[in-house]
Amino acid sequence: MILPVDPNLEQQLSDKPPLRDDLRRAAGKIAVFQYTGVVIFLFLISGFWRLQVQNPQFYDERAQANSIKSVPILAPRGRILDRDGRVIVDNHSSYTLILARESLKEEHLKPIAQGLNLDYNDLVDKVRRFASRPKYEPIVLKEELSPAELAFVDSHRDFFPELVKIQAQRRLYPQNGMMAHVIGYTGEISESELDDPAFAKYDPGAVIGKFGIEREYNDVLMGVDGQRQVVVDNRGQVREVLKEKPAVPGKDLQLTIDLDLQVVAELAMEDKNGAVVALDPRTGEVLAMVSRPTFDPNKFAVHIKSKDWQEIAQNKENPLLNRAIQAQQAPGSTFKPIVALAGLETGTIDDTFTIHCPGGATFYGHYYHCHLKGGHGAVSLHKAIVQSCDVYFYNVANKLGIDKMAFYADLAGYGHVTGIDLPGEKPGVVPSTEWKLRMFRQKWYAGENISVGIGQGALTVTPLQLARAYGGIALDGQWHTPHLVKGGKDTVKEWTFDQKNWTEVIDGTCGVVNEGGTGVRAALPGVTVCGKTGTAQVASNEFTKGKSDKDLKDNAWFVGFAPRENPEIVVAAYYEHGAESKFAAPIVRDVIKAYLDKKVRLNALKQEQQRLAAMANFVPPGIEVRR
Amino acid sequence: MSKYLSARDIDWPLLIITMLVCGVGVLQIYSATLGTAYHSSWWRQILYVAGGLFLMWLVLAFDYHSFLRYVPALYIASVAALLGTYAVGQAAFGSRRWIPLGAGLHLQVSEFVKLVIILLVARYLAELKTEALEIREMVILSALVAVPAVLVLIEPDLGTSLTYFAVLVTGAFLAGLRWKYVAAIAIVAVLVLPVGYSFLKDYQKARIVGFMDPERDPRGTGYQLIQSQIAVGSGGMFGKGVTKGTQTQLRFLPVPHKDFIFSAFAEEHGFVGVVFMLAAFFVMIMRIVQNAQTAPDPVGMYICMGVAGLLLFHVLVNVGMVAGLMPVTGIPLPFMSAGGSSVWSSFLALGLVNNVRLRRFVN
Numbered sequence: 005m006i007l008p009v010d011p012n013l014e015q016q017l018s019d020k021p022p023l024r025d026d027l028r029r030a031a032g033k034i035a036v037f038q039y040t041g042v043v044i045f046l047f048l049i050s051g052f053w054r055l056q057v058q059n060p061q062f063y064d065e066r067a068q069a070n071s072i073k074s075v076p077i078l079a080p081r082g083r084i085l086d087r088d089g090r091v092i093v094d095n096h097s098s099y100t101l102i103l104a105r106e107s108l109k110e111e112h113l114k115p116i117a118q119g120l121n122l123d124y125n126d127l128v129d130k131v132r133r134f135a136s137r138p139k140y141e142p143i144v145l146k147e148e149l150s151p152a153e154l155a156f157v158d159s160h161r162d163f164f165p166e167l168v169k170i171q172a173q174r175r176l177y178p179q180n181g182m183m184a185h186v187i188g189y190t191g192e193i194s195e196s197e198l199d200d201p202a203f204a205k206y207d208p209g210a211v212i213g214k215f216g217i218e219r220e221y222n223d224v225l226m227g228v229d230g231q232r233q234v235v236v237d238n239r240g241q242v243r244e245v246l247k248e249k250p251a252v253p254g255k256d257l258q259l260t261i262d263l264d265l266q267v268v269a270e271l272a273m274e275d276k277n278g279a280v281v282a283l284d285p286r287t288g289e290v291l292a293m294v295s296r297p298t299f300d301p302n303k304f305a306v307h308i309k310s311k312d313w314q315e316i317a318q319n320k321e322n323p324l325l326n327r328a329i330q331a332q333q334a335p336g337s338t339f340k341p342i343v344a345l346a347g348l349e350t351g352t353i354d355d356t357f358t359i360h361c362p363g364g365a366t367f368y369g370h371y372y373h374c375h376l377k378g379g380h381g382a383v384s385l386h387k388a389i390v391q392s393c394d395v396y397f398y399n400v401a402n403k404l405g406i407d408k409m410a411f412y413a414d415l416a417g418y419g420h421v422t423g424i425d426l427p428g429e430k431p432g433v434v435p436s437t438e439w440k441l442r443m444f445r446q447k448w449y450a451g452e453n454i455s456v457g458i459g460q461g462a463l464t465v466t467p468l469q470l471a472r473a474y475g476g477i478a479l480d481g482q483w484h485t486p487h488l489v490k491g492g493k494d495t496v497k498e499w500t501f502d503q504k505n506w507t508e509v510i511d512g513t514c515g516v517v518n519e520g521g522t523g524v525r526a527a528l529p530g531v532t533v534c535g536k537t538g539t540a541q542v543a544s545n546e547f548t549k550g551k552s553d554k555d556l557k558d559n560a561w562f563v564g565f566a567p568r569e570n571p572e573i574v575v576a577a578y579y580e581h582g583a584e585s586k587f588a589a590p591i592v593r594d595v596i597k598a599y600l601d602k603k604v605r606l607n608a609l610k611q612e613q614q615r616l617a618a619m620a621n622f623v624p625p626g627i628e629v630r631r
Numbered sequence: 632m633s634k635y636l637s638a639r640d641i642d643w644p645l646l647i648i649t650m651l652v653c654g655v656g657v658l659q660i661y662s663a664t665l666g667t668a669y670h671s672s673w674w675r676q677i678l679y680v681a682g683g684l685f686l687m688w689l690v691l692a693f694d695y696h697s698f699l700r701y702v703p704a705l706y707i708a709s710v711a712a713l714l715g716t717y718a719v720g721q722a723a724f725g726s727r728r729w730i731p732l733g734a735g736l737h738l739q740v741s742e743f744v745k746l747v748i749i750l751l752v753a754r755y756l757a758e759l760k761t762e763a764l765e766i767r768e769m770v771i772l773s774a775l776v777a778v779p780a781v782l783v784l785i786e787p788d789l790g791t792s793l794t795y796f797a798v799l800v801t802g803a804f805l806a807g808l809r810w811k812y813v814a815a816i817a818i819v820a821v822l823v824l825p826v827g828y829s830f831l832k833d834y835q836k837a838r839i840v841g842f843m844d845p846e847r848d849p850r851g852t853g854y855q856l857i858q859s860q861i862a863v864g865s866g867g868m869f870g871k872g873v874t875k876g877t878q879t880q881l882r883f884l885p886v887p888h889k890d891f892i893f894s895a896f897a898e899e900h901g902f903v904g905v906v907f908m909l910a911a912f913f914v915m916i917m918r919i920v921q922n923a924q925t926a927p928d929p930v931g932m933y934i935c936m937g938v939a940g941l942l943l944f945h946v947l948v949n950v951g952m953v954a955g956l957m958p959v960t961g962i963p964l965p966f967m968s969a970g971g972s973s974v975w976s977s978f979l980a981l982g983l984v985n986n987v988r989l990r991r992f993v994n
Contacts, residue, residue: 030929030932033804033805034923034924034936037801037804037805037920038917041917041939044946044947045912045946047956048947048951048954051951051955052897052905052954055864055955056866056867056868056902056905059864060864060865060866060867060868062864063864063865066861067862067864067865067883070861070883071877071878071881071883237882238881238882243881
């Protein structure tokens with residue numbers, strides 16, 4: 005290649021002024037430049053030496069920390085089903101949208117607000133409020149994203165890198181607080197729970213059962229979260245999945261609850277405070293359990309808002325109390341059949357024992373009223389139960405003494421927890437001389453027997469205990485441990501009493517409903533319902549100061565079972581401040597009716613299916629079936 | 632004395648080593664932009680290099696003395712073009728550095744002004760009549776360099792404006808600036824620096840703070856420095872392999888095909904690769920210095936040394952930044968970073984060096 009040459013070159017060169025000795029003088033300085041160059045390159049290489057040769061692990065770890073993230077795969081919690089397999093509690097996946105403020109651009113707020121149906125001014129205010137907080141603290145923009153909002157976020161991922169969506173499994177509980185006390189709720193594990201060895205296996209941030217079945221069967225319901233190791237880029241987008249440990253979903257839990265009965269019981273307790281417990285006395289299976297007032301467990305899902313929590317926690321009526329297992333109240337007259345059994349079994353009375361009721365009686369210098377002012381006249385055991393004559397049972401109690409009553413109350417399951425599979429069950433109180441000595445260091449006074457005989461005094465029971473006790477009586481002395489989960493362990497306690505005594509007492513409870521007794525409102529056509537009413541004074545005077553009239557109204561009880569022969573269901577209703585026991589009876593009646601109606605319906609369905617099956621095999625005469 | 636300038640006399644080792652650097656650059660651009668919107672950069676870079684070679688050949692065609700004649704015109708044109716950039720320049724990343732040429736091309740005027748500065752300094756110093764560089768002359772020359780430098784600084788582009796002074800300092804040193812003046816300039820600089828700092832844009836201040844203490848705000852200004860050091864350090868002795876650098880490929884590294892290309896290279900090729908590339912740059916610069924030593928006249932020597940000083944400054948600042956030894960100033964690595972303006976101005980500078988070399992036997 006020949007390069008073009010400037011024709012005037014020589015001319016130019018000759019025009020140049022004579023050379024200074026620049027070149028020679030500069031030679032030394034060029035050497036300085038060269039040494040400077042060497043130093044600079046050594047300086048640079050030393051920098052790379054420090055990074056790449058001396059500390060490569062340190063930087064490699066940081067590079068991995070940049071790009072390799074562990075993302076939990078949340079294990080779905082098991083569903084909760086009723087006895088027929090109908091879903092009571094389900095999960096649903098939901099997305100929460102957060103605003104990563106590190107990459108937030110102010111001018112994005114307007115389109116973001118528009119796309120997510122948020123108020124622009126609210127959003128700007130929110131961002132301003134967070135201005136003084138550290139940048140890595142994200143702002144929660146919206147929970148429970150709708151499909152349209154999700155689509156907006158996904159399609160604008162490149163435009164709004166500050167929008168980050170996180171997936172969460174949410175628990176979907178029945179509405180209106182139905183079954184809230186039985187099911188309970190879940191929540192993030194608390195600091196104090198983390199210190200508890202029972203929760204040692206859980207990590208901070210784990211969502212665990214906090215109440216009810218959710219808590220009792222947490223280990224069954226809660227799955228094991230999986231983990232995914234992913235490579236993410238600088239915007240957090242997953243580029244590659246390195247390792248994946250799949251989540252083990254929680255197991256479904258089938259309850260013994262029958263939703264059909266539960267609904268009826270819930271409706272019957274509408275606008276009332278109290279509790280209903282329905283058991284199958286033959287197995288101890290809980291068919292329905294209601295406590296009122298109730299709360300909405302959906303509000304507790306993961307995080308409860310402080311406003312909602314205050315509302316629930318400061319409510320004077322205490323909606324978080326599961327009255328079915330935690331209300332300890334005087335059983336009132338529902339205790340009388342047990343007193344009667346104690347009297348008969350100990351031989352203190354027999355079926356011929358009769359008293360006269362003038363409307364009250366005096367014991368130890370104190371006059372005790374019968375609930376019927378005019379008196380019941382001549383009262384036998386049967387009539388005493390049917391009419392719930394107080395004077396009769398004052399006499400029996402007086403004859404028995406506290407310790408014999410306490411012995412039989414204890415056999416019926418009072419004074420200790422039934423062992424139902426729910427946390428926080430209360431035992432109630434069965435007073436005795438030993439109990440009084442232990443609790444108050446005082447001697448028992450015979451006068452105290454009298455009120456215990458009609459289910460007052462220090463005696464308290466829970467609605468569940470009452471249902472269980474009557475279930476045992478209905479089965480002539482077979483007590484099954486109540487339980488809420490299908491296939492749960494069924495333990496039985498049995499007494500062998502004189503059959504005559506069972507019959508006598510059960511006849512009495514039958515009369516309560518069917519012979520114009522105090523529980524006629526529980527009667528149902530076509531089936532013999534037995535039961536017992538109870539009207540219990542709320543508390544002795546010392547507790548009544550400063551309470552309103554409503555709070556002082558008597559508690560109403562009714563406990564019933566049916567059918568009389570082969571009892572299948574026992575229902576206890578506790579109507580707080582319900583004034584009179586007759587108001588509790590219809591609750592029990594409704595639940596028993598629902599149970600029996602369903603049985604009839606199922607039988608009819610079964611027969612129809614059998615008929616159809618028979619028809620399928622029927623071949624009309626004269627037709628040949630080819631095979 | 633020959634009228635013929637033979638292609639044989641071109642500095643072939645210098646050209647080969649330059650092409651080697653360009654080749655590694657294209658490979659690294661390919662790897663760093665894989666799967667991004669910038670992936671066309673690698674073949675664009677090939678076109679730029681080809682264009683650069685053509686421009687270099689064009690520069691060889693004319694005697695460098697003829698360029699010197701046009702220095703005043705070139706200087707005025709440069710200042711006008713920089714003013715024009717400021718007026719119609721395209722704002723990107725908060726600064727106006729480019730004049731749009733259409734078809735997605737942008738001209739970075741300040742890159743080409745470097746060449747004018749080299750010629751200006753060379754001519755001014757070569758025409759000095761005094762033994763040493765007197766303070767009066769130094770002030771005049773500094774002022775001449777400062778006008779375009781300030782225009783670039785307010786674009787704002789601190790890094791490029793500093794390269795002009797690199798050329799000035801190299802020239803002034805070679806011309807025999809007295810040590811007492813060096814001391815005086817240093818003192819003035821120390822006094823002026825805090826004032827100058829207050830004139831810097833916020834992002835420039837943040838970069839300086841970020842360099843002093845990158846961990847102070849790891850998600851903010853220190854981010855680029857930290858990520859670059861992680862990239863370099865995690866490359867280790869032998870690197871992670873082409874297209875395997877996580878910092879580069881997952882975009883934790885900012886602009887891995889432009890200012891931070893050496894960081895991406897260091898991550899994927901390790902210390903061994905770094906030493907190899909730095910050796911290549913060292914040889915490149917030393918070849919240019921050698922050409923200065925064999926220059927036929929002082930002006931040729933000043934041109935070559937201006938180019939050498941410019942390249943040395945670029946490598947120091949860019950590679951130093953990558954290794955966390957220098958603050959983030961945002962100047963490209965010559966012949967490696969993607970971008971037409973940088974590649975072309977570098978090849979033009981190389982053309983000047985070869986121009987001087989071709990005419991070394993004139994005397």
